[in-house]
Every structure is written in structure tokens, then in C-alpha cells.
Amino acid sequence: MGKVVLKLGKDISTDDIYPGRFMATVLPTETPQYCFFDRTEFNQKLKSKGIEPGGIIVADENFGCGSSREQAASTIRGHGLIVVARGIARIFMQNAINLGLNLVVCPTLEAQEGDELVFESGEVINKTSGRKFATEPLPPARQEIIDAGGLIPYTRRKLLESPPR
Amino acid sequence: MGMTVVEKILANASGAKSVKASDVVEPRVDLAMSHENAALVINQLNEIFQGTNREPKPWDPGRIAIIFDHRVPAEGPKTASNQKLIRGFVARHGITRFHDIRGDRGGICHQILPEWGYVLPGQVIVGTDSHTTSHGALGAFSFGVGATEMASIWTLGVALNIEVPPTIKAAVNGKFSRHVGPKDLILHLIGRLTAKGANFRVLEFHGETIRNMSTSGRLVICNMSVEAGATSGIVPADSETERYLREEAGVTDFGERVSPDADAVYESVVEIDVSGLGPQIACPHTVDNVKPVEAIAGTPIQQVVIGSCTNGRLDDLEAAAAILRGHKVASGTRMLVFPASGRIYAQALERGYVAEFVRAGAVVMNPGCGPCLGVHQGALGDEEVALATTNRNFKGRMGNPKSEVYLCSPAVAAASAVTGVITDPRGGN
Ligand code: SF4
Numbered sequence: 001m002g003k004v005v006l007k008l009g010k011d012i013s014t015d016d017i018y019p020g021r022f023m024a025t026v027l028p029t030e031t032p033q034y035c036f037f038d039r040t041e042f043n044q045k046l047k048s049k050g051i052e053p054g055g056i057i058v059a060d061e062n063f064g065c066g067s068s069r070e071q072a073a074s075t076i077r078g079h080g081l082i083v084v085a086r087g088i089a090r091i092f093m094q095n096a097i098n099l100g101l102n103l104v105v106c107p108t109l110e111a112q113e114g115d116e117l118v119f120e121s122g123e124v125i126n127k128t129s130g131r132k133f134a135t136e137p138l139p140p141a142r143q144e145i146i147d148a149g150g151l152i153p154y155t156r157r158k159l160l161e162s163p164p165r
Numbered sequence: 166m167g168m169t170v171v172e173k174i175l176a177n178a179s180g181a182k183s184v185k186a187s188d189v190v191e192p193r194v195d196l197a198m199s200h201e202n203a204a205l206v207i208n209q210l211n212e213i214f215q216g217t218n219r220e221p222k223p224w225d226p227g228r229i230a231i232i233f234d235h236r237v238p239a240e241g242p243k244t245a246s247n248q249k250l251i252r253g254f255v256a257r258h259g260i261t262r263f264h265d266i267r268g269d270r271g272g273i274c275h276q277i278l279p280e281w282g283y284v285l286p287g288q289v290i291v292g293t294d295s296h297t298t299s300h301g302a303l304g305a306f307s308f309g310v311g312a313t314e315m316a317s318i319w320t321l322g323v324a325l326n327i328e329v330p331p332t333i334k335a336a337v338n339g340k341f342s343r344h345v346g347p348k349d350l351i352l353h354l355i356g357r358l359t360a361k362g363a364n365f366r367v368l369e370f371h372g373e374t375i376r377n378m379s380t381s382g383r384l385v386i387c388n389m390s391v392e393a394g395a396t397s398g399i400v401p402a403d404s405e406t407e408r409y410l411r412e413e414a415g416v417t418d419f420g421e422r423v424s425p426d427a428d429a430v431y432e433s434v435v436e437i438d439v440s441g442l443g444p445q446i447a448c449p450h451t452v453d454n455v456k457p458v459e460a461i462a463g464t465p466i467q468q469v470v471i472g473s474c475t476n477g478r479l480d481d482l483e484a485a486a487a488i489l490r491g492h493k494v495a496s497g498t499r500m501l502v503f504p505a506s507g508r509i510y511a512q513a514l515e516r517g518y519v520a521e522f523v524r525a526g527a528v529v530m531n532p533g534c535g536p537c538l539g540v541h542q543g544a545l546g547d548e549e550v551a552l553a554t555t556n557r558n559f560k561g562r563m564g565n566p567k568s569e570v571y572l573c574s575p576a577v578a579a580a581s582a583v584t585g586v587i588t589d590p591r592g593g594n
Pocket residue numbers: 234235273274275294296473474475533534537538555556
């Protein structure tokens with residue numbers, strides 16, 4: 001369960017999530033400060049801890065389109081936020097799964113800022129409006145990575161299964 | 166059942182007889198490309214090796230390419246230090262396909278790879294850059310990944326848990342009219358498909374227009390395939406691919422062409438006739454907001470940008486120089502030109518294009534990503550409008566969320582630089 005802390009439209013690009021001018025900052029420990037930097041009010045709220053971990057970003061179709069910059073996933077994950085979108089662009093989805101960012105694809109979702117959402121298997125319930133929306137499973141090929149807690153532990157396991165070079 | 170080009174490449178790379186869309190494969194990777202974000206890849210590589218009692222090192226340094234392009238020469242100490250860290254890694258592991266900030270071998274990653282013969286038909290190419298789709302122009306399956314995924318590939322030499330993407334076939338026929346070309350075609354297609362129309366899919370290009378197109382033009386359409394969300398764009402290799410590799414990349418052994426089976430299964434087919442197509446413009450703030458140039462001709466512009474991995478090649482500079490010849494850049498408008506590589510810069514110098522640009526009042530910048538991603542040079546002021554041959558017009562892309570970016574071909578950009586407003590190159594000139 002969590003509260004919608006930001007509602008966005010469609011085609012939100014990684015330039016919006018993490019502007020290119022901060023790309024020299026790469027470490028997941030350092031990227032959170034620039035999260036949605038040009039949405040000044042939201043960024044300020046994040047920085048002043050006015051937004052709790054577990055908060056939900058709701059977006060329309062094609063969230064995370066554009067550049068492959070992984071900072072866009074790590075900057076959101078760093079604040080412990082969850083992304084629920086009607087659709088997600090491929091590279092962003094991959095990056096999010098690889099880094100263990102919590103993602104839900106919900107093609108018909110309707111929610112406003114402040115709404116309380118509850119995640120059940122196969123659906124999102126909007127407690128505020130009382131409506132339910134079916135979710136779409138993440139790509140099954142990636143489930144093993146999610147289960148392993150991200151691509152780093154998953155790859156490490158594969159590495160240890162392989163003979164040393 | 167017949168296979169598409171990408172299905173054939175993935176079957177071959179993962180040791181399977183045949184694969185079909187949605188199968189999960191683990192293809193070996195022929196080339197793994199990064200730019201300055203190799204700094205993060207190195208960090209993630211170290212994380213993977215942590216606690217394993219093994220020394221973090223890439224599986225095959227000969228298959229790694231690192232090209233500095235996004236912020237060259239460094240715009241500040243942070244980038245400079247990242248670049249320094251990467252140089253150390255490159256030296257330690259003997260990575261030879263390394264392109265530092267140099268006039269002779271530097272440039273934008275998506276130009277360096279084809280130009281130096283690092284991409285061959287039938288290969289699997291990955292890059293920590295979304296426009297890695299570009300290299301499908303040479304008949305390779307080439308897609309963008311994030312830094313952690315790259316670190317995983319550096320570790321194991323394979324891409325893990327890859328779902329074979331379904332393919333959309335684009336059949337392109339007809340002859341371009343004057344001042345219309347590959348950029349207009351791909352903008353038109355993105356407008357039709359929308360920014361998510363090819364998400365998780367491959368765009369495979371066919372038809373006489375593509376067969377007659379140079380590799381430079383094919384690089385434009387594959388480069389921008391990602392703007393429709395595509396995992397990759399691909400042009401099945403043909404005699405033009407072999408000509409390019411031989412004459413322009415100095416490759417003599419380019420393996421086998423991979424062609425789709427006659428009964429390959431496509432998710433859908435898009436037919437395009439370019440004969441009636443005019444110059445296209447992507448309007449702010451999404452690349453699929455495409456209009457014919459007539460619809461917005463007359464819009465004042467403060468900055469014109471010609472360059473990038475999309476349209477910074479010699480034919481692009483030639484087209485722009487030809488239109489500028491004998492004219493001046495309008496006062497109140499700045500024109501920035503950044504060739505895609507050092508080699509192109511040198512060729513443009515020899516052919517006199519650089520002199521044409523300078524004479525007209527344009528600023529010719531060093532090869533690299535420059536203004537394209539808005540970090541470094543050529544940022545816009547509040548409420549300013551730019552017209553660019555680059556590939557993205559997202560809000561803030563050129564360094565300022567209060568500005569606007571329109572995307573177009575080199576011909577439209579050059580014609581508009583002369584007038585200071587968005588201009589149809591077919592009229593007047
Ligand atoms: S020129 Fe622009 S689009 Fe191309 S690699 Fe550089 S930043 Fe990316």
C-alpha cells in the first residue's frame with residue numbers, strides 16, 4: 001500500500017527523470033539528488049524528505065523512453081519510490097529490473113495524486129476511488145533476475161557457476 | 166517456420182537451430198560498446214565480483230569498445246575524472262578499441278563503430294547507449310542496454326535472459342524527391358508508429374528505397390528506430406553493406422549476409438511510399454510529434470544545429486554546405502556544426518565544407534555529442550527555439566527545460582539558418 005506522490009503523463013523521457021547535464025554523476029549513492037530535477041517542486045520535496053519511501057509515481061504510456069542512462073532508474077530507486085505506469089519503455093524497464101526498482105505495469109490505471117493504491121496479485125486497487133485495475137506481468141524472461149534481487153547478484157551467481165578464467 | 170533476420174542472428178549466437186519471437190535466449194556478444202558511462206560499468210563490474218575471490222576483469226578485452234564522445238573535451242572535473250578512471254581501466258586490461266579525445270581517431274560512438282569496421286553483418290552488438298540501434302544499418306542485431314547489464318556482459322560474454330523480439334517489417338518504396346531523404350523517412354515513420362509503436366520490437370527495413378540507400382542513410386533510419394521504441398532497427402546486409410565495409414571501413418572479411426526467410430513471420434507490415442514525401446519536422450517535445458515542414462514554416466529560430474550520430478556525416482555536411490554556399494547565417498540565429506568523427510572533420514576540411522560553414526558564419530565545433538544532449542556546449546536560453554538535425558527534442562534535451570527543439574534534415578536546417586525561420590528547402594533555393 002502506498003500513496004501517489006506524483007502523477008505524470010505519457011512519454012516521460014529519461015531526460016525528464018534525470019537531466020543529461022547530471023550524467024557525469026553515475027554512482028547510485030549520488031544520483032538521487034537529481035531525481036526529476038527540472039520538476040523543481042517535486043525534487044525539493046524529495047530532498048527535504050517530504051516524500052516517504054514507498055511513495056508511488058503514476059505515469060501513462062511509455063514511461064522512461066529515450067536514453068539508456070541507468071541513473072534514471074537508480075535515482076528513483078534511491079528514494080525508495082515505486083513506479084506504476086500504463087506502459088514502460090524497454091531499456092528503462094530492463095534497467096529498473098536490473099537494479100531492483102519496484103515497477104508495476106497497469107495499462108488502464110486511473111489514479112490521482114494523493115490516492116492510496118494497494119497491490120494485489122494481478123491487480124492494483126485504488127482505495128480512494130474504490131476501483132480495481134488489472135496489471136500486466138513483467139517479461140517472464142526477466143523474472144529470474146527479479147527473484148535474484150537484481151542483475152548484480154544474478155550475474156555473480158552465474159559467474160561462480162563458471163570455471164575461473 | 167521461417168525466421169526474420171534478428172531471429173536468425175539470435176539463433177546463431179545462442180547455438181540454437183531456430184528461435185521465434187518470445188523465446189528466451191542467451192546470445193554471445195560480438196561487441197560491447199560504452200562511452201563515458203563506462204565509469205559506471207566499471208563500478209558495477211566490481212560489485213559483481215565482490216566476494217567471489219576472483220579478480221574483476223572483462224571476458225574478452227578485444228570485444229570491448231570504449232569511445233569518449235558525450236562530453237569531450239571534458240566540461241568539468243567530474244567528467245575529466247571519470248575519463249581518467251576509464252583510461253586506467255583500458256590500459257590495465259589492454260582494450261585496443263579505445264577512442265580517446267583525439268582529432269584523428271575520436272568521434273561519436275555510433276560513427277566510430279561502423280567507420281572503424283567494428284560492426285559486421287550477422288553480429289550481436291550491445292552498447293550502453295539507446296542509439297546503439299544504429300548498427301543494424303550493417304545487418305547486425307544491435308541494441309542498447311544499461312550500465313549494469315553491460316557489466317554483466319563484460320563478466321560473462323553473453324547477454325542474459327534475452328527475449329527474442331517480434332519484428333515489424335517496414336517496406337519502403339519510391340524515389341525521394343529533391344531535398345528529401347532518410348531523415349524525412351524516419352521522422353514520418355515515427356510519426357505514424359508513435360513513440361511507443363515499436364517498443365520491445367525490431368524494425369526490419371526492406372524495399373527499393375532502402376536497397377538504393379547508402380549506408381550513411383541506413384544509419385540515420387536505424388539510429389532513430391529507437392525513437393519509436395524499437396529494440397533495434399535492421400537493414401539486411403547487401404552489396405552496399407559490403408561496399409561500405411570494404412571502401413569506407415577497410416574490412417575485407419565480412420562473413421555471410423543474413424537474409425530473412427521468405428516465409429519469415431512478422432508481427433505487422435508497414436508500407437511507405439516516399440515519392441510524395443516532403444521534408445518532415447518533429448515538433449516539441451516528442452519525436453513523434455511530426456509535421457510536414459509547410460505546417461510550421463516561418464517559426465523563428467535562434468539556434469541551428471547540424472551534427473550528431475544521426476546527421477553529422479559527410480553527406481549531411483555536403484548537403485548543408487551546398488545550400489549555404491553564397492549565403493550568410495541570418496543575424497539573430499546561431500549555427501553550430503559538429504561533425505560526427507575526426508575522420509569526417511578531416512574529409513570536410515579537404516572538401517572545403519568547413520570553410521563554407523565558417524564563411525557563412527557558422528561555428529564548427531569538435532566532433533562529439535556536443536549540443537545534442539545539452540550537457541556541454543550550445544545550451545539554449547529561456548524561451549529560445551532550436552532547429553537541429555539531432556534525434557531527440559525532449560523537454561530540456563538541449564540543456565534548458567524552458568526552451569524548444571525541432572528536429573529536421575540537414576537540408577531543412579541549412580535553408581532555415583539562412584532565413585532565421587523554419588524554411589522549406591524546396592522553395593526558392
Ligand atoms: S550524438 Fe546525441 S544521440 Fe548520438 S550518441 Fe551522442 S548524445 Fe546520443
